[in-house]
Amino acid sequence: xxxxxxxxxxxxxxxxxxxxxxxxxxxxxxxxxxxxxxxxxxxxxxxxxxxxxxxxxxxxxxxxxxxxxxxxxxxxxxxxxxxxxxxxxxxxxxxxxxxxxxxxxxxxxxxxxxxxxxxxxxxxxxxxxxxxxxxxxxxxxxxxxxxxxxxxxxxxxxxxxxxxxxxxxxxxxxxxxxxxxxxxxxxxxxxxxxxxxxxxxxxxxxxxxxxxxxxxxxxxxxxxxxxxxxxxxxxxxxxxxxxxxxxxxxxxxxxxxxxxxxxxxxxxxxxxxxxxxxxxxxxxxxxxxxxxxxxxxxxxxxxxxxxxxxxxxxxxxxxxxxxxxxxxxxxxxxxxxxxxxxxxxxxxxxxxxxxxxxxxxxxxxxxxxxxxxxxxxxxxxxxxxxxxxxxxxxxxxxxxxxxxxxxxxxxxxxxxxxxxxxxxxxxxxxxxxxxxxxxxxxxxxxxxxxxxxxxxxxxxxxxxxxxxxxxxxxxxxxxxxxxxxxxxxxxxxxxxxxxxxxxxxxxxxxxxxxxxxxxxxxxxxxxxxxx
DNA sequence: GCACTGTTTCCTGCTT
DNA sequence: TAAGCAGGAAACAGTG
Numbered sequence: 001x002x003x004x005x006x007x008x009x010x011x012x013x014x015x016x017x018x019x020x021x022x023x024x025x026x027x028x029x030x031x032x033x034x035x036x037x038x039x040x041x042x043x044x045x046x047x048x049x050x051x052x053x054x055x056x057x058x059x060x061x062x063x064x065x066x067x068x069x070x071x072x073x074x075x076x077x078x079x080x081x082x083x084x085x086x087x088x089x090x091x092x093x094x095x096x097x098x099x100x101x102x103x104x105x106x107x108x109x110x111x112x113x114x115x116x117x118x119x120x121x122x123x124x125x126x127x128x129x130x131x132x133x134x135x136x137x138x139x140x141x142x143x144x145x146x147x148x149x150x151x152x153x154x155x156x157x158x159x160x161x162x163x164x165x166x167x168x169x170x171x172x173x174x175x176x177x178x179x180x181x182x183x184x185x186x187x188x189x190x191x192x193x194x195x196x197x198x199x200x201x202x203x204x205x206x207x208x209x210x211x212x213x214x215x216x217x218x219x220x221x222x223x224x225x226x227x228x229x230x231x232x233x234x235x236x237x238x239x240x241x242x243x244x245x246x247x248x249x250x251x252x253x254x255x256x257x258x259x260x261x262x263x264x265x266x267x268x269x270x271x272x273x274x275x276x277x278x279x280x281x282x283x284x285x286x287x288x289x290x291x292x293x294x295x296x297x298x299x300x301x302x303x304x305x306x307x308x309x310x311x312x313x314x315x316x317x318x319x320x321x322x323x324x325x326x327x328x329x330x331x332x333x334x335x336x337x338x339x340x341x342x343x344x345x346x347x348x349x350x351x352x353x354x355x356x357x358x359x360x361x362x363x364x365x366x367x368x369x370x371x372x373x374x375x376x377x378x379x380x381x382x383x384x385x386x387x388x389x390x391x392x393x394x395x396x397x398x399x400x401x402x403x404x405x406x407x408x409x410x411x412x413x414x415x416x417x418x419x420x421x422x423x424x425x426x427x428x429x430x431x432x433x434x435x436x437x438x439x440x441x442x443x444x445x446x447x448x449x450x451x452x453x454x455x456x457x458x459x460x461x462x463x464x465x466x467x468x469x470x471x472x473x474x475x476x477x478x479x480x481x482x483x484x485x486x487x488x489x490x491x492x493x494x495x496x497x498x499x500x501x502x503x504x505x506x507x508x509x510x511x512x513x514x515x516x517x518x519x520x521x522x523x524x525x526x527x528x529x530x531x
Numbered sequence: 532g533c534a535c536t537g538t539t540t541c542c543t544g545c546t547t
Numbered sequence: 548t549a550a551g552c553a554g555g556a557a558a559c560a561g562t563g
Contacts, residue, residue: 437537437538484539486540490552494539494541494554497554498538499537516546516551517550517551
Protein backbone atom coordinates (compact mmCIF):
# COMPACT_ATOMS: atom_id res chain seq x y z
CA UNK A 1 0.00 0.00 0.00
CA UNK A 2 2.23 2.62 -1.24
CA UNK A 3 -0.23 5.32 -0.56
CA UNK A 4 0.00 4.69 3.14
CA UNK A 5 3.72 4.71 3.07
CA UNK A 6 3.85 7.96 1.25
CA UNK A 7 1.54 9.76 3.55
CA UNK A 8 2.93 8.55 6.76
CA UNK A 9 6.34 9.82 5.91
CA UNK A 10 5.39 13.30 4.98
CA UNK A 11 4.84 14.79 8.41
CA UNK A 12 8.24 13.63 9.52
CA UNK A 13 10.06 15.53 6.87
CA UNK A 14 11.69 18.79 7.58
CA UNK A 15 8.92 21.23 6.88
CA UNK A 16 9.48 23.24 3.84
CA UNK A 17 7.31 24.88 1.30
CA UNK A 18 9.67 23.58 -1.28
CA UNK A 19 8.88 20.00 -0.34
CA UNK A 20 6.66 18.64 -2.99
CA UNK A 21 5.26 15.23 -3.08
CA UNK A 22 3.36 13.83 -5.92
CA UNK A 23 0.37 11.64 -5.53
CA UNK A 24 -0.66 10.09 -8.70
CA UNK A 25 -2.97 7.43 -9.81
CA UNK A 26 -0.46 4.74 -9.08
CA UNK A 27 -0.64 5.63 -5.43
CA UNK A 28 -4.24 4.63 -5.45
CA UNK A 29 -4.06 1.60 -7.57
CA UNK A 30 -4.07 -1.13 -5.03
CA UNK A 31 -7.80 -0.99 -4.80
CA UNK A 32 -8.16 -4.63 -3.95
CA UNK A 33 -6.41 -4.56 -0.64
CA UNK A 34 -7.49 -1.08 0.21
CA UNK A 35 -11.10 -1.90 -0.24
CA UNK A 36 -10.77 -4.88 1.98
CA UNK A 37 -9.05 -2.88 4.64
CA UNK A 38 -11.51 -0.09 4.32
CA UNK A 39 -14.29 -2.53 4.78
CA UNK A 40 -12.62 -3.76 7.90
CA UNK A 41 -12.48 -0.26 9.18
CA UNK A 42 -8.74 -0.11 9.21
CA UNK A 43 -8.36 2.54 6.60
CA UNK A 44 -10.37 5.25 5.08
CA UNK A 45 -10.72 5.29 1.37
CA UNK A 46 -7.88 7.10 -0.33
CA UNK A 47 -9.65 7.02 -3.62
CA UNK A 48 -11.82 9.91 -2.74
CA UNK A 49 -11.33 13.22 -4.33
CA UNK A 50 -9.03 12.01 -7.00
CA UNK A 51 -8.56 15.29 -8.62
CA UNK A 52 -7.41 16.21 -12.03
CA UNK A 53 -3.89 17.31 -12.08
CA UNK A 54 -2.15 19.11 -14.82
CA UNK A 55 0.91 16.96 -14.47
CA UNK A 56 -0.77 13.64 -14.42
CA UNK A 57 -3.71 14.28 -16.62
CA UNK A 58 -7.31 13.75 -15.82
CA UNK A 59 -8.33 11.73 -12.89
CA UNK A 60 -8.63 8.13 -13.76
CA UNK A 61 -11.82 7.22 -12.12
CA UNK A 62 -10.57 6.65 -8.65
CA UNK A 63 -12.47 9.66 -7.43
CA UNK A 64 -15.80 8.29 -8.32
CA UNK A 65 -18.70 8.22 -5.92
CA UNK A 66 -17.77 4.77 -4.80
CA UNK A 67 -15.55 6.39 -2.23
CA UNK A 68 -16.38 5.09 1.15
CA UNK A 69 -15.68 7.72 3.71
CA UNK A 70 -18.49 9.93 4.73
CA UNK A 71 -18.41 12.45 7.46
CA UNK A 72 -20.96 12.94 10.10
CA UNK A 73 -20.77 15.00 13.17
CA UNK A 74 -23.68 13.37 14.89
CA UNK A 75 -22.79 9.73 14.93
CA UNK A 76 -20.95 8.01 17.66
CA UNK A 77 -18.31 6.38 15.61
CA UNK A 78 -14.67 6.17 16.44
CA UNK A 79 -12.98 9.44 16.26
CA UNK A 80 -10.86 10.18 13.32
CA UNK A 81 -8.27 12.80 13.39
CA UNK A 82 -6.88 14.66 10.46
CA UNK A 83 -3.24 14.47 11.28
CA UNK A 84 -2.37 16.79 8.55
CA UNK A 85 -4.30 18.84 6.17
CA UNK A 86 -3.00 20.77 3.28
CA UNK A 87 -5.17 22.60 0.94
CA UNK A 88 -4.16 25.04 -1.64
CA UNK A 89 -6.77 25.52 -4.15
CA UNK A 90 -8.48 28.09 -6.17
CA UNK A 91 -11.73 26.78 -4.77
CA UNK A 92 -11.66 28.99 -1.76
CA UNK A 93 -14.03 28.24 1.05
CA UNK A 94 -15.64 25.67 -1.12
CA UNK A 95 -17.34 24.00 1.78
CA UNK A 96 -18.50 25.96 4.76
CA UNK A 97 -17.00 24.78 7.96
CA UNK A 98 -19.65 22.73 9.69
CA UNK A 99 -18.12 22.59 13.08
CA UNK A 100 -16.47 19.27 12.81
CA UNK A 101 -15.27 19.73 9.31
CA UNK A 102 -12.59 21.73 7.72
CA UNK A 103 -11.37 25.23 7.62
CA UNK A 104 -9.84 25.47 4.23
CA UNK A 105 -9.27 29.15 4.11
CA UNK A 106 -6.06 29.16 6.06
CA UNK A 107 -4.56 26.56 3.87
CA UNK A 108 -5.49 28.53 0.83
CA UNK A 109 -3.78 31.54 2.21
CA UNK A 110 -0.67 29.66 3.16
CA UNK A 111 -0.25 27.58 0.12
CA UNK A 112 -1.54 29.60 -2.72
CA UNK A 113 -3.43 28.32 -5.68
CA UNK A 114 -3.43 25.63 -8.29
CA UNK A 115 -3.73 22.54 -6.21
CA UNK A 116 -6.28 20.48 -4.50
CA UNK A 117 -7.02 19.17 -1.09
CA UNK A 118 -4.93 16.69 0.75
CA UNK A 119 -6.23 15.31 3.97
CA UNK A 120 -4.45 12.69 5.96
CA UNK A 121 -6.20 10.69 8.60
CA UNK A 122 -4.97 8.78 11.51
CA UNK A 123 -7.04 6.66 13.75
CA UNK A 124 -7.34 7.32 17.43
CA UNK A 125 -4.48 9.73 17.48
CA UNK A 126 -1.93 6.98 17.62
CA UNK A 127 0.01 8.24 14.65
CA UNK A 128 -1.09 5.49 12.38
CA UNK A 129 -2.14 6.94 9.12
CA UNK A 130 -5.22 5.30 7.84
CA UNK A 131 -5.97 7.14 4.71
CA UNK A 132 -5.57 10.14 2.56
CA UNK A 133 -7.70 12.27 0.42
CA UNK A 134 -6.32 14.09 -2.48
CA UNK A 135 -4.41 13.87 -5.67
CA UNK A 136 -1.82 16.22 -6.99
CA UNK A 137 1.32 18.00 -5.91
CA UNK A 138 1.34 19.03 -2.30
CA UNK A 139 3.76 21.21 -0.47
CA UNK A 140 3.99 20.10 3.12
CA UNK A 141 4.46 22.64 5.81
CA UNK A 142 4.52 22.37 9.54
CA UNK A 143 2.06 25.20 9.77
CA UNK A 144 -0.52 22.49 9.49
CA UNK A 145 0.26 21.27 12.95
CA UNK A 146 -2.45 23.35 14.62
CA UNK A 147 -4.94 21.20 12.80
CA UNK A 148 -3.68 18.01 14.29
CA UNK A 149 -5.94 18.35 17.26
CA UNK A 150 -9.09 18.67 15.27
CA UNK A 151 -11.29 15.66 15.45
CA UNK A 152 -14.45 14.55 13.86
CA UNK A 153 -16.36 11.41 13.48
CA UNK A 154 -16.54 9.40 10.34
CA UNK A 155 -18.69 6.35 9.94
CA UNK A 156 -17.25 3.83 7.62
CA UNK A 157 -19.40 2.37 4.99
CA UNK A 158 -19.17 -0.78 2.99
CA UNK A 159 -17.70 -0.31 -0.39
CA UNK A 160 -19.74 -0.19 -3.49
CA UNK A 161 -17.17 -0.68 -6.11
CA UNK A 162 -17.43 0.86 -9.49
CA UNK A 163 -20.03 -0.90 -11.50
CA UNK A 164 -17.77 -1.88 -14.31
CA UNK A 165 -14.85 -0.62 -16.23
CA UNK A 166 -16.98 0.82 -18.94
CA UNK A 167 -18.55 3.05 -16.36
CA UNK A 168 -15.18 4.12 -15.20
CA UNK A 169 -14.20 4.87 -18.72
CA UNK A 170 -16.99 7.33 -19.04
CA UNK A 171 -15.41 9.29 -16.28
CA UNK A 172 -11.97 9.01 -17.64
CA UNK A 173 -12.20 10.33 -21.09
CA UNK A 174 -9.03 12.24 -21.88
CA UNK A 175 -9.87 15.84 -22.09
CA UNK A 176 -8.34 19.19 -21.62
CA UNK A 177 -11.71 20.47 -20.62
CA UNK A 178 -12.25 21.62 -17.14
CA UNK A 179 -15.08 19.77 -15.55
CA UNK A 180 -16.76 21.00 -12.47
CA UNK A 181 -19.83 19.93 -10.60
CA UNK A 182 -23.15 21.39 -11.40
CA UNK A 183 -23.81 21.85 -7.77
CA UNK A 184 -23.07 25.36 -6.72
CA UNK A 185 -25.26 25.23 -3.76
CA UNK A 186 -25.41 28.29 -1.61
CA UNK A 187 -26.41 26.06 1.22
CA UNK A 188 -23.90 23.31 1.00
CA UNK A 189 -24.92 20.33 3.02
CA UNK A 190 -23.56 20.45 6.53
CA UNK A 191 -21.86 17.11 6.25
CA UNK A 192 -20.85 16.48 2.70
CA UNK A 193 -18.96 13.32 2.00
CA UNK A 194 -15.40 13.90 2.90
CA UNK A 195 -14.02 12.50 -0.25
CA UNK A 196 -15.94 14.96 -2.31
CA UNK A 197 -15.84 18.07 -0.23
CA UNK A 198 -13.60 19.83 -2.61
CA UNK A 199 -16.03 19.25 -5.40
CA UNK A 200 -18.86 20.99 -3.62
CA UNK A 201 -17.73 24.28 -4.85
CA UNK A 202 -18.96 27.19 -6.73
CA UNK A 203 -17.95 27.49 -10.35
CA UNK A 204 -17.54 31.18 -10.00
CA UNK A 205 -14.89 30.75 -7.41
CA UNK A 206 -13.49 27.58 -8.82
CA UNK A 207 -12.53 28.11 -12.39
CA UNK A 208 -9.69 25.65 -12.48
CA UNK A 209 -9.56 21.93 -12.81
CA UNK A 210 -11.73 20.24 -10.33
CA UNK A 211 -13.38 16.91 -9.63
CA UNK A 212 -16.16 16.05 -11.91
CA UNK A 213 -18.72 14.13 -9.96
CA UNK A 214 -20.05 14.67 -6.55
CA UNK A 215 -22.13 12.94 -3.97
CA UNK A 216 -25.04 13.85 -1.81
CA UNK A 217 -24.79 14.58 1.85
CA UNK A 218 -24.27 11.49 3.82
CA UNK A 219 -26.99 9.67 5.64
CA UNK A 220 -26.68 8.59 9.20
CA UNK A 221 -25.40 5.17 9.84
CA UNK A 222 -28.27 3.03 8.97
CA UNK A 223 -29.87 0.74 11.36
CA UNK A 224 -33.03 -1.21 11.43
CA UNK A 225 -34.69 -3.88 13.43
CA UNK A 226 -37.33 -6.23 12.39
CA UNK A 227 -38.92 -9.23 13.87
CA UNK A 228 -40.73 -12.18 12.51
CA UNK A 229 -41.93 -15.50 13.78
CA UNK A 230 -40.89 -14.59 17.28
CA UNK A 231 -37.33 -14.32 16.07
CA UNK A 232 -35.90 -10.87 16.06
CA UNK A 233 -32.73 -9.83 14.48
CA UNK A 234 -30.98 -6.59 13.98
CA UNK A 235 -29.53 -5.45 10.80
CA UNK A 236 -27.15 -2.67 10.08
CA UNK A 237 -26.40 -1.29 6.77
CA UNK A 238 -24.83 1.60 5.05
CA UNK A 239 -22.96 2.07 1.90
CA UNK A 240 -20.50 4.37 0.38
CA UNK A 241 -23.02 6.46 -1.40
CA UNK A 242 -24.88 7.55 1.67
CA UNK A 243 -28.11 6.26 0.38
CA UNK A 244 -31.23 5.75 2.29
CA UNK A 245 -31.96 2.49 3.89
CA UNK A 246 -35.39 1.88 5.19
CA UNK A 247 -36.59 -1.45 6.39
CA UNK A 248 -40.14 -2.01 5.43
CA UNK A 249 -40.75 -3.92 8.57
CA UNK A 250 -39.44 -2.15 11.58
CA UNK A 251 -41.80 -2.59 14.48
CA UNK A 252 -39.31 -2.15 17.25
CA UNK A 253 -37.17 0.70 16.18
CA UNK A 254 -38.32 4.21 16.90
CA UNK A 255 -38.94 5.95 13.65
CA UNK A 256 -36.77 8.80 14.77
CA UNK A 257 -33.78 6.54 14.49
CA UNK A 258 -34.39 5.77 10.91
CA UNK A 259 -32.44 7.85 8.51
CA UNK A 260 -34.20 10.56 6.71
CA UNK A 261 -34.15 10.74 2.98
CA UNK A 262 -30.84 11.85 1.75
CA UNK A 263 -30.82 14.02 -1.26
CA UNK A 264 -29.32 17.14 -2.60
CA UNK A 265 -31.51 18.89 -5.03
CA UNK A 266 -30.27 22.15 -6.22
CA UNK A 267 -31.57 23.38 -9.45
CA UNK A 268 -28.81 24.31 -11.76
CA UNK A 269 -28.71 25.90 -15.12
CA UNK A 270 -31.08 24.81 -17.84
CA UNK A 271 -33.52 23.50 -15.31
CA UNK A 272 -31.56 20.41 -14.57
CA UNK A 273 -31.85 19.14 -11.07
CA UNK A 274 -28.39 18.97 -9.75
CA UNK A 275 -26.88 17.00 -7.00
CA UNK A 276 -27.90 13.45 -6.53
CA UNK A 277 -30.88 11.50 -5.63
CA UNK A 278 -30.02 8.42 -3.74
CA UNK A 279 -32.49 5.90 -2.71
CA UNK A 280 -32.08 2.54 -1.23
CA UNK A 281 -34.75 0.38 0.11
CA UNK A 282 -34.75 -2.94 1.78
CA UNK A 283 -37.89 -4.90 1.99
CA UNK A 284 -38.46 -7.93 4.03
CA UNK A 285 -41.13 -9.89 2.32
CA UNK A 286 -42.75 -12.96 3.76
CA UNK A 287 -42.03 -16.02 1.76
CA UNK A 288 -44.86 -17.13 -0.42
CA UNK A 289 -44.54 -20.64 0.82
CA UNK A 290 -46.17 -21.46 4.13
CA UNK A 291 -43.76 -21.64 6.95
CA UNK A 292 -43.68 -24.64 9.13
CA UNK A 293 -42.58 -24.39 12.69
CA UNK A 294 -39.17 -25.74 11.78
CA UNK A 295 -38.58 -23.76 8.62
CA UNK A 296 -38.04 -20.09 8.14
CA UNK A 297 -37.61 -18.14 5.00
CA UNK A 298 -36.90 -14.51 4.38
CA UNK A 299 -37.07 -12.67 1.17
CA UNK A 300 -35.27 -9.39 0.79
CA UNK A 301 -35.23 -6.89 -1.94
CA UNK A 302 -32.99 -3.92 -2.22
CA UNK A 303 -32.47 -1.25 -4.78
CA UNK A 304 -30.07 1.59 -4.77
CA UNK A 305 -29.99 4.35 -7.28
CA UNK A 306 -27.28 6.91 -7.53
CA UNK A 307 -27.68 9.85 -9.79
CA UNK A 308 -24.74 12.08 -10.40
CA UNK A 309 -24.35 15.27 -12.26
CA UNK A 310 -21.58 17.22 -13.74
CA UNK A 311 -21.22 20.21 -15.90
CA UNK A 312 -18.80 20.85 -18.65
CA UNK A 313 -17.68 24.42 -18.61
CA UNK A 314 -14.75 24.03 -20.91
CA UNK A 315 -13.94 27.25 -22.61
CA UNK A 316 -12.84 25.41 -25.69
CA UNK A 317 -15.84 23.19 -26.15
CA UNK A 318 -19.60 23.37 -26.11
CA UNK A 319 -21.38 23.78 -22.85
CA UNK A 320 -22.89 20.55 -21.70
CA UNK A 321 -24.37 18.90 -18.73
CA UNK A 322 -24.49 15.26 -18.02
CA UNK A 323 -26.28 13.06 -15.61
CA UNK A 324 -25.51 9.50 -14.85
CA UNK A 325 -27.65 7.07 -13.01
CA UNK A 326 -26.51 3.84 -11.46
CA UNK A 327 -29.01 1.48 -10.03
CA UNK A 328 -28.32 -1.65 -8.12
CA UNK A 329 -31.17 -3.98 -7.65
CA UNK A 330 -30.82 -7.09 -5.65
CA UNK A 331 -33.20 -9.59 -4.22
CA UNK A 332 -32.35 -12.56 -2.18
CA UNK A 333 -33.93 -15.25 -0.17
CA UNK A 334 -32.62 -16.88 2.91
CA UNK A 335 -34.24 -20.05 4.04
CA UNK A 336 -33.35 -22.54 6.67
CA UNK A 337 -34.78 -25.48 8.43
CA UNK A 338 -33.86 -27.68 11.29
CA UNK A 339 -32.87 -30.49 9.05
CA UNK A 340 -30.83 -28.74 6.44
CA UNK A 341 -28.33 -25.97 6.18
CA UNK A 342 -29.38 -22.50 5.23
CA UNK A 343 -29.73 -21.59 1.64
CA UNK A 344 -28.94 -18.22 0.26
CA UNK A 345 -30.22 -17.25 -3.15
CA UNK A 346 -29.57 -13.94 -4.68
CA UNK A 347 -30.14 -12.10 -7.88
CA UNK A 348 -28.34 -8.89 -8.67
CA UNK A 349 -28.91 -6.38 -11.36
CA UNK A 350 -27.08 -3.27 -12.22
CA UNK A 351 -28.43 -0.63 -14.46
CA UNK A 352 -26.54 2.36 -15.68
CA UNK A 353 -27.71 5.16 -17.84
CA UNK A 354 -26.40 8.49 -18.88
CA UNK A 355 -28.17 11.52 -20.20
CA UNK A 356 -26.58 14.62 -21.50
CA UNK A 357 -27.61 17.93 -22.92
CA UNK A 358 -24.72 17.61 -25.26
CA UNK A 359 -25.00 15.35 -28.31
CA UNK A 360 -23.19 12.53 -26.62
CA UNK A 361 -25.02 10.06 -24.49
CA UNK A 362 -24.77 6.43 -23.75
CA UNK A 363 -27.31 3.70 -23.74
CA UNK A 364 -28.29 1.84 -20.65
CA UNK A 365 -26.36 -1.28 -19.95
CA UNK A 366 -27.65 -4.11 -17.88
CA UNK A 367 -25.63 -6.58 -16.00
CA UNK A 368 -27.11 -9.52 -14.26
CA UNK A 369 -25.82 -12.25 -12.11
CA UNK A 370 -27.37 -14.88 -9.99
CA UNK A 371 -25.71 -16.33 -6.98
CA UNK A 372 -26.91 -19.23 -4.97
CA UNK A 373 -24.75 -20.30 -2.14
CA UNK A 374 -24.84 -22.04 1.10
CA UNK A 375 -25.50 -19.42 3.67
CA UNK A 376 -23.11 -20.95 6.11
CA UNK A 377 -20.35 -20.25 3.67
CA UNK A 378 -21.32 -16.76 2.76
CA UNK A 379 -23.52 -14.54 4.79
CA UNK A 380 -22.84 -16.08 8.11
CA UNK A 381 -19.17 -16.65 7.70
CA UNK A 382 -18.19 -13.20 8.75
CA UNK A 383 -20.34 -12.99 11.77
CA UNK A 384 -20.46 -16.33 13.41
CA UNK A 385 -18.28 -17.07 16.36
CA UNK A 386 -16.25 -19.69 14.60
CA UNK A 387 -14.78 -17.05 12.35
CA UNK A 388 -14.21 -14.09 14.53
CA UNK A 389 -11.31 -13.12 12.37
CA UNK A 390 -13.02 -13.78 9.11
CA UNK A 391 -12.70 -11.11 6.55
CA UNK A 392 -16.09 -10.46 5.06
CA UNK A 393 -14.54 -9.29 1.87
CA UNK A 394 -11.78 -11.75 1.51
CA UNK A 395 -13.47 -14.51 -0.33
CA UNK A 396 -16.28 -12.76 -1.99
CA UNK A 397 -14.71 -9.62 -3.31
CA UNK A 398 -11.94 -8.56 -5.57
CA UNK A 399 -11.30 -11.62 -7.51
CA UNK A 400 -9.78 -11.46 -10.90
CA UNK A 401 -13.04 -12.16 -12.59
CA UNK A 402 -14.46 -9.87 -15.25
CA UNK A 403 -15.94 -6.61 -14.17
CA UNK A 404 -19.50 -7.75 -14.18
CA UNK A 405 -18.75 -10.81 -12.18
CA UNK A 406 -16.74 -8.81 -9.78
CA UNK A 407 -19.54 -6.37 -9.42
CA UNK A 408 -21.91 -9.13 -8.61
CA UNK A 409 -19.55 -10.59 -6.09
CA UNK A 410 -18.86 -7.29 -4.45
CA UNK A 411 -22.45 -6.46 -4.22
CA UNK A 412 -23.21 -9.89 -2.98
CA UNK A 413 -20.81 -9.32 -0.15
CA UNK A 414 -22.42 -6.00 0.41
CA UNK A 415 -25.95 -7.25 0.63
CA UNK A 416 -25.20 -10.43 2.45
CA UNK A 417 -23.90 -8.30 5.23
CA UNK A 418 -27.53 -7.48 5.87
CA UNK A 419 -28.45 -11.08 6.34
CA UNK A 420 -26.47 -11.44 9.46
CA UNK A 421 -27.58 -14.22 11.62
CA UNK A 422 -28.10 -13.23 15.14
CA UNK A 423 -25.10 -14.45 17.03
CA UNK A 424 -26.41 -17.36 19.02
CA UNK A 425 -25.76 -17.31 22.69
CA UNK A 426 -23.64 -20.11 23.91
CA UNK A 427 -25.17 -22.52 26.29
CA UNK A 428 -24.30 -21.41 29.77
CA UNK A 429 -23.12 -24.75 30.93
CA UNK A 430 -21.18 -25.43 27.82
CA UNK A 431 -18.08 -24.02 26.37
CA UNK A 432 -16.81 -23.57 22.91
CA UNK A 433 -13.51 -22.79 21.37
CA UNK A 434 -14.87 -19.64 19.85
CA UNK A 435 -17.80 -18.62 21.99
CA UNK A 436 -19.78 -15.47 22.18
CA UNK A 437 -18.79 -14.31 25.59
CA UNK A 438 -16.73 -11.25 25.84
CA UNK A 439 -13.78 -12.94 27.45
CA UNK A 440 -13.83 -15.56 24.73
CA UNK A 441 -13.97 -12.93 22.07
CA UNK A 442 -10.94 -11.21 23.57
CA UNK A 443 -9.15 -14.49 23.97
CA UNK A 444 -9.73 -15.36 20.34
CA UNK A 445 -8.44 -12.02 19.19
CA UNK A 446 -5.29 -12.58 21.20
CA UNK A 447 -4.89 -15.95 19.58
CA UNK A 448 -5.15 -14.55 16.12
CA UNK A 449 -1.99 -13.00 14.66
CA UNK A 450 -4.23 -10.92 12.47
CA UNK A 451 -5.25 -8.95 15.53
CA UNK A 452 -2.40 -9.61 17.91
CA UNK A 453 -0.43 -7.39 18.24
CA UNK A 454 -2.17 -5.00 15.90
CA UNK A 455 -5.31 -4.42 17.93
CA UNK A 456 -4.32 -5.93 21.23
CA UNK A 457 -1.30 -7.73 22.56
CA UNK A 458 0.07 -9.65 25.47
CA UNK A 459 1.83 -7.80 28.21
CA UNK A 460 2.45 -10.92 30.23
CA UNK A 461 1.11 -14.00 28.59
CA UNK A 462 2.15 -16.22 31.47
CA UNK A 463 -0.18 -14.36 33.77
CA UNK A 464 -2.84 -13.53 31.22
CA UNK A 465 -2.19 -9.81 31.12
CA UNK A 466 -2.93 -8.10 27.85
CA UNK A 467 -3.41 -4.61 26.59
CA UNK A 468 -5.60 -3.02 23.96
CA UNK A 469 -3.58 -1.30 21.30
CA UNK A 470 -6.49 -0.05 19.26
CA UNK A 471 -9.25 -0.14 21.76
CA UNK A 472 -11.94 1.34 19.59
CA UNK A 473 -11.15 -1.10 16.83
CA UNK A 474 -11.57 -3.96 19.24
CA UNK A 475 -14.83 -2.46 20.39
CA UNK A 476 -15.93 -2.14 16.82
CA UNK A 477 -15.23 -5.80 16.21
CA UNK A 478 -17.09 -6.69 19.37
CA UNK A 479 -20.01 -4.62 18.23
CA UNK A 480 -19.84 -6.29 14.87
CA UNK A 481 -19.98 -9.64 16.51
CA UNK A 482 -22.96 -8.64 18.59
CA UNK A 483 -24.70 -6.78 15.81
CA UNK A 484 -24.34 -3.60 17.75
CA UNK A 485 -22.93 -0.75 15.69
CA UNK A 486 -23.07 1.55 18.67
CA UNK A 487 -20.51 -0.37 20.64
CA UNK A 488 -17.65 1.67 21.99
CA UNK A 489 -14.59 0.92 24.01
CA UNK A 490 -16.22 2.60 26.96
CA UNK A 491 -19.05 0.10 26.90
CA UNK A 492 -16.78 -2.79 26.14
CA UNK A 493 -14.54 -1.92 29.04
CA UNK A 494 -17.53 -1.63 31.32
CA UNK A 495 -18.57 -5.10 30.33
CA UNK A 496 -15.07 -6.32 30.96
CA UNK A 497 -15.10 -4.79 34.40
CA UNK A 498 -18.31 -6.63 35.05
CA UNK A 499 -16.56 -9.79 33.98
CA UNK A 500 -14.18 -9.28 36.85
CA UNK A 501 -17.02 -9.98 39.21
CA UNK A 502 -17.71 -13.24 37.51
CA UNK A 503 -14.10 -14.30 37.46
CA UNK A 504 -13.40 -14.19 33.78
CA UNK A 505 -11.16 -11.19 34.20
CA UNK A 506 -9.09 -9.95 37.09
CA UNK A 507 -7.87 -6.55 38.02
CA UNK A 508 -4.37 -5.96 36.73
CA UNK A 509 -1.92 -5.78 39.63
CA UNK A 510 -0.72 -2.25 40.19
CA UNK A 511 2.88 -3.15 40.49
CA UNK A 512 4.15 -0.75 37.94
CA UNK A 513 4.99 -3.60 35.68
CA UNK A 514 2.02 -3.06 33.42
CA UNK A 515 0.51 0.03 31.86
CA UNK A 516 -2.27 1.49 33.93
CA UNK A 517 -4.57 2.00 31.03
CA UNK A 518 -6.11 -0.37 28.52
CA UNK A 519 -4.71 -3.32 30.43
CA UNK A 520 -6.73 -6.33 31.50
CA UNK A 521 -6.02 -9.73 32.91
CA UNK A 522 -7.78 -13.02 32.47
CA UNK A 523 -9.35 -14.46 35.56
CA UNK A 524 -9.53 -17.92 36.98
CA UNK A 525 -12.65 -18.82 35.05
CA UNK A 526 -11.17 -17.93 31.71
CA UNK A 527 -9.41 -20.70 29.92
CA UNK A 528 -7.76 -21.39 26.65
CA UNK A 529 -5.79 -18.19 26.51
CA UNK A 530 -2.50 -19.86 27.38
CA UNK A 531 -2.66 -22.26 24.48
C1' DG B 532 -44.03 -15.93 33.10
C1' DC B 533 -40.10 -15.74 35.90
C1' DA B 534 -35.38 -15.85 37.48
C1' DC B 535 -31.04 -15.62 36.01
C1' DT B 536 -26.83 -14.45 33.32
C1' DG B 537 -24.30 -11.61 30.57
C1' DT B 538 -24.11 -7.88 28.96
C1' DT B 539 -25.53 -2.78 27.34
C1' DT B 540 -26.33 1.92 28.30
C1' DC B 541 -25.86 5.89 30.93
C1' DC B 542 -24.03 8.12 34.47
C1' DT B 543 -20.87 10.35 38.16
C1' DG B 544 -16.63 10.77 40.11
C1' DC B 545 -11.86 9.80 40.12
C1' DT B 546 -7.15 9.08 38.16
C1' DT B 547 -3.59 9.50 34.87
C1' DT C 548 -8.05 18.91 29.57
C1' DA C 549 -8.83 14.55 27.50
C1' DA C 550 -8.79 9.83 27.94
C1' DG C 551 -9.33 6.12 30.65
C1' DC C 552 -10.89 3.80 34.93
C1' DA C 553 -14.25 2.38 38.48
C1' DG C 554 -18.54 1.16 39.60
C1' DG C 555 -23.77 2.10 40.52
C1' DA C 556 -28.15 1.66 38.43
C1' DA C 557 -31.37 0.28 35.22
C1' DA C 558 -32.53 -1.99 31.14
C1' DC C 559 -32.22 -5.53 27.72
C1' DA C 560 -31.99 -10.18 25.50
C1' DG C 561 -31.45 -15.02 25.61
C1' DT C 562 -31.77 -19.20 28.35
C1' DG C 563 -33.50 -22.63 31.57
